[in-house]
Amino acid sequence: MEPLGISNYRLAKAIGVSETAVGEIIKGKRGISVAMAHRLGKALNTSAEFWMNLQRDYEIFTFDPSTVENIQPLVPQQPLVTE
Structure with a gap:
């Protein structure tokens, strides 16, 4: 967000969540x-x-x-x- 000049506080106020929530997402402590x-x-x-997609990629x-x-496979590999 730095390149956009947007602080955690400004984003939090704009989207109606706490600054803590935004900070935790940025630090990888809270999912999206x-x-x-x-x-x-x-x-x-x-x-x-x-x-x-960013959240999925982060989790993977x-x-x-x-x-x-x-875990043992229940179905043989195809x-x-x-073609």
């Missing part, structure tokens, strides 16, 4: 909900989908796959079909 994605989209002239990037290593 659908409602927040819509608020950010309106305030920053982007789409809600943009913000939801920060997820530790070793936490699900003990071969790749090339």
Whole structure:
């Protein structure tokens, strides 16, 4: 938000949430909900989908796959079909 010259306080007031909520999102301590994605989209002239995609990408990037290593497949892997 620095390149846009928008402070956490200004954004929080514009979208009707606390400055703490904005700060926690920026620090990666709070996720972006659908409602927040819509608020950010309106305030920053982007789409809600943009913000939801950022949230999804962040969750994939920060997820530790070793936490699900003990799961055995229930369905055999399907071969790749090339045409």
